[in-house]
Amino acid sequence: MRSSVRRSLSTSLRAVLATSVVAAGLAAVSAPSPAAAAPAVDGLTQATAAASCWEVKQLNGSAPSGAYWILTPQLKVPTRIYCDQTTDGGGWALIGRGRENWTYNYDGKGTAADVADQVTGTGAFSPRQLSGATVTALMGGKRIDDPTYGSGVRLRRATDPAGATWQESRFTFKADSRDRWTWALGAGLPLASFSIGGSGGTEATTRNFGTDDGFRRVWTAEDPANSYVRGFTYGSTVTGSTSSSSYLYSKNAGGAYAVPFTQVYIRPKLLSSQLSFTAIPAGGTAPETIRAAPRSGALPTSWGVTGLGAGGTTENAGEVQAFAQIGGTVYVGGNFTTVQKGGSATGSDKVAQPYLAAFDATTGEPVPSFKPQLNNQVKALAALPDGRLAVGGEFTSVGGSSRAGLVVLNPSTGALDTSYKTNVENRLTGGKVSVRGLDVGGSYLYVTGAFTHFTHPSAGERYAKGGARIDLSTGLADAKWNPDFNGTGTAVDASDDGTAVYFSGYFTQMRGGQTADRAAAISTATGAAQAKAWQPTFSTAGSARYQQAVKQVAGKVWLGGSQHSMFSYDPTTFALENAHITKDGGDFQAITGGNGLAFGGCHCEQWNYSDTTQYDSTSPGSTNVTWSQADKIYYVGAWDATTGDYVPEFTPEMRADQGRGVWALMVASDGTLWAGGTLTSAVRENGTNQWVGGFARFAVRPHTAPAKPSGLAASTSGTTATLTWSGSLPSGGTFEVLRNDRVIGVTTSKQLTVAGSSSSDRFVVRAADSWGNRSASTAVVGPPSAPATTPVDLVTSGSTWSYLVDNNVSVPSSWTSGSFDARAWPTGKAVLGWGKGPITTDIDVAAGATRPLTSYFRQQVTVTNRAAIKSLLLTTRADDGVAVYVNGKEVGRANLPEGALTRGTYATVAASTATAVASPVSWNVPPSVLVDGVNTIAVEVHSNYRLTPSLSMDLTLTGTS
Incomplete structure (x- = not known):
């Protein structure tokens, strides 16, 4: 920092300036807690970070342009930001700079230091952009589109090849259209106004706006006309150069639509006196973790699958269409012909193995011992509870035997399991068997696709059209459960509570002539009646209304399909809850869930538009929008399983043959997301592009x-x-x-x-x-x-607890209170649980019994002088989800959804015991929850899935007096 930046103001002058600024028109907000004395701010050190570049300028009128330390509660830490303190009175924060190849991704490019330290010159031509989260945090909790606290967006663009002359442009977002920042400017964010070089207008979008086809034009979208170059492009009459030193770039020498070196600024008008920081609690601050989204960069890939087999070349016959995991092996099914290493493999690195292959779940290396023999494509896979592999598709021969559509294989060798003898038929005229969806629910394997009958050598035939279930204990189709759809099913998912099965497809009716409009919720009870009438919302009034994927993730049922729709529904009422549409691009083809997220795969590689059901409202350049946010997406996206909001920080960059995208998704047991389809390349974490064969893997972010x-x-x-x-x-x-x-x-x-x-x-x-x-x-x-304090240990690690782990016993709502009688519950010392890690008391259910989703624990402690206790810290582990109560009052929960908890509530994360022990959760508990006398500590632990291999509980409650 140059010494000329260093200038101090007296406390009285700072107060006068701050008061005069608020009086000049800024809305007043609550002051910081009295526990935090307002520090002097000048932006010169981390300890004296200012709320904004604008505050630095207000407090020091001669502050020069340069990098200053900025801090808001949302930024969390002081961050060096380059401040332009000259233009229009100063106070502008640089959020990005560069020439061509800007990113649309939410996470931006590079670090904050990259942006602050190299702001111009040829060394700044490679774009560097603050993350969307950082830009939003610079607003200190205010909206990006709020004119009270901002001045819109400012572009400073070079106008000649030498960078000697510059142009100033401004644009403001339409009111109530931008609560947070996104770099997806090519999606067409609606503008209230713009000014380019002194010439302005209204009712435009960030995709392409201006008043001529020359220098008064800003074009952010990739287009054939500008050779698909990303930047803040001029119009067609401005030419650029391929020279690495030119401030006006064109992909072709002398080409039109020159891309200028550009700096992007915003101007948050914030004062430190307006920001509310949280005082440090007496027990210190609690841990903070990010959500468990996948990394945007793909894991390194050596092996993949290639070639198209007998399934043909249509878009729903791509290389990868299904995944399943059994133990440490991931099975990949589709229409491929070859397993190979690298894009130009030969010899032993290229192995003929059509339709189904196995790969190591950790390394991605092929498993050569798995050698199934099928004659046509695989479209669905399911891991059976006994460890075998169910395979569905369009094959008619397996291992030399005549078997159509559905078989069970040995997971080690791929050999046909001859104990499963049921065969599938399609007796419609010209009908071909196609099993497109499989899912295990309870003691059944649920099936959907194109078929009419199931036959067995000794049990005869059973009619089931478009949807069926196989009794896993007998291998027979259930003759009393037949949805009888009038069209092909595309996906099936058994509900989390075991009462319903969800189908998607091309059908319009089911048994008895009941309406089943491309989606249905069928009761698991005998008879296969509708569990609840479900009328999906469609994104267009046209004929393209099919649905291709359905999946319950936590408390939402997600349905995806035609006209680029990814919608969620309440599983109780089937009312529409969340609506997302992707465009340009195409339909959703696969949905899965894991780590508190829902994932959708599609043949989309442009934008995700949130909170709209209207496909046509996303037309490029449209200013009559109905959506709330636009974010970049490449073939697979993530949505928060609780809120249904798009998760913009996961933006993997991939390419796919003919743009057909992702048709299969699976979250593996280690949290890695497997995405498969017609994928040909993916960008790694280090930014390099790599070949992939049909599928890519994305490790979960550290969380x-x-x-x-x-x-x-x-x-x-x-x-x-x-x-x-x-x-x-x-x-x-x-x-x-x-x-x-x-x-x-x-x-x-x-x-x-x-x-x-x-x-x-x-x-x-x-x-x-x-x-x-x-x-x-x-x-x-x-x-x-x-004052001196004395430690107080109310509950220590390894203490004795009462517990209840039983599916057949319900607990009343009073179980957390002192009045509840838990004397019949067994007792044991912590750590209580089952599975991996040190367990002192094994509370697992008996062999063959079903583990409950929720386990309950209670302990009572006596307090003799509650008034003397000044602080309390509760520490436990979230394995998988946990909620804790003191005297009936909830004091904390982790890895659980909001709202009322029931015995059937799933944890939102499948945390291992090792992870939970390494990352304990802590809450500061108000001592007022205690009473003199007996106090009840109650804990409920929820699993992420019933077959979870581990559960553990231990807890400490300590304080000071």
Whole structure:
């Protein structure tokens, strides 16, 4: 930082300036907590970070342009931002710069330091863009489209090859259209107004706006006319150069639609006095973790599948159409002919193995011992409870035997399991058997596709059209369960509670002539009646109304298909809850869930438009929009399983043969997302493009809190405090030092000197990894005169608990209170649970019994002087989800959905015991929940799925008095 930037203002002058600015028209908001003394701010150090570039300029009228430290509660840590303090009074924050090849992805390009440190010159031609989360955080909780706290978006574009002359442009978003930032400008975000070089207009979109075809044009969309170059392009009369040093670029020498070097700015008008930071709790800060979305970069790929087999070349006969996992093996099915290593494999790196292959779930290497023999494509796979593999498709011969549509294979060798003898037939005129969907529910295998009958050598034939179920104990089709659809089914999913089965497809009616409009919810009870009438919403009034994928994920049933729709429904009422449409691109073809997310695969590679059911409202350039957000998508996207909102931070970049995209999705047991279809390449985490054969894998992002630092100590000399601590630095991470209510230092060292400290300061330290996961902090270090405290251990690790693990016993709502009688419950010492890890008391159900989704635990402790207890910290593990109550009052939950919890509520994450132990969850509990006398601690632990291999519970409740 140049010394000329350093200038201090007296406290009185700062107060006058801040007061005058608010009086000039900024809306007043609540001040910070009194626990946090308002620090002097100038943006020159992390400890004196300002709320905005604009505040720096208001407090120091001569502040020059340069990089300053900016902090809002949403940014969490002081962040270096380049501030233009000259143009239009200054206060502009640089959020991106570059020439061609800008990204539309939400995570941007590069780091904040990249943007702040190289703002112009040929070295800045390769775009660097702040993440969408960072840009939104710069607004300090205000909307991007709020004119009270912002000045819209500013573009500074070069107008000549040498970069000697520049143009200023502005645009503002239409009111109530942008609550957060997105780089998906090519999607056509609606504008209220724009001005380019002094010439302006209204009612336009970010895709393409302006007043001429020359320099007064901004074109952000990829198009054949501009050679698919991403940038802030001029019009057709402005030519560029292929020169690496030209500020006006064209992919072809002298080509039209020149792409200028551009800087993008916003101007949040925020003062520190307007921001509300949260004071550090007495017990320190709780851990923070990001959601378990996949990494956008694909895992390295060596092996894949290629070639098209007997299934043909239509779009629904792509290389990969199904996944299943059994143990450490992932099975891949489709219309491929070959398993090969790399795009130009020969010899032993290219093996003829059509339609079905096995790969190591961890390494992605093929499993050569698995050698099934099928004569046509595989369209569905399912892992059976006994470890065998069910295979559905359009084959008529397996292992040399005449078998159509559905077989069971040995998962190790691929050999036909001859004990399963049921065969599938389609007796419609010209009918061909096609089994397109399989799912296990309870003791049945549910089947959908194109078929009419199931036959067995000794049991005869059973009629079931378009939908059926196989009794896994006998291998026979259930003769009393037949939806009798009048068209082909495309996908099937057994409901989480076991009461219904969801179908999607091309049908319009079911048994008895009942309406089943391309989707149906069928009761699992004998008779296959509708569980609930379901009228899906369609995104167009035209004839393209088929649905291709259905899946319940947590509390929503997702349905995807024609006209690019990805909609969710309430599984109780089947009312529409969330609506998303992708365009340009195409239909959704696969849906799965995992890690608290729903995933959808499609032949879409442009935009996801949120909160709209109207396909035509997403037309490029349309200003009459009905959607709320637009984000980039490449063939597969993620949606939050609880809210239904699009998850923009997962944006994998892939290419697919003929753009047909993703037709199969699966979240493996280690959290890795497998995406398959006609994929030909994928961008890795390091940014390089790699060949893929049919499928790509995306590892889950780290989403556990780092280890907590310890031993924080403070010494003071005058107004300078020196802090030291112990602990392990996360890989690529930092330590964050908080004072009173905010971060004032980020370091890789284990000490920090803080100038301007006072005796009232309270400090803590926490660890943060490079992904944004944060540990619980150390205990607060206060002034020497702070009152002495005494530790209080109310519940210790390894203590004795009463527990209930029984599907046949219901607990009343009073089970968390002291009045509930739990004397009949068994007792045991923690750790209680089953599976991997150290378990002191094994509470697993008997062999052959079904594990419940929810287990209950209680303990009672006596408190003799509640008034003396000043703080409480509860620490437990989330394996998989946990909710804790003290005297009937909920004090915390983790990995569970919002709202009322029932015995059938699924955890939102399948955390392993090792993960849960390594990342305990903690809550600061108000001592007021305690009473003098007997207190009841109640814990309910929920599993993510009934066959979860592990569950564990231990808890501590400690405090100070």
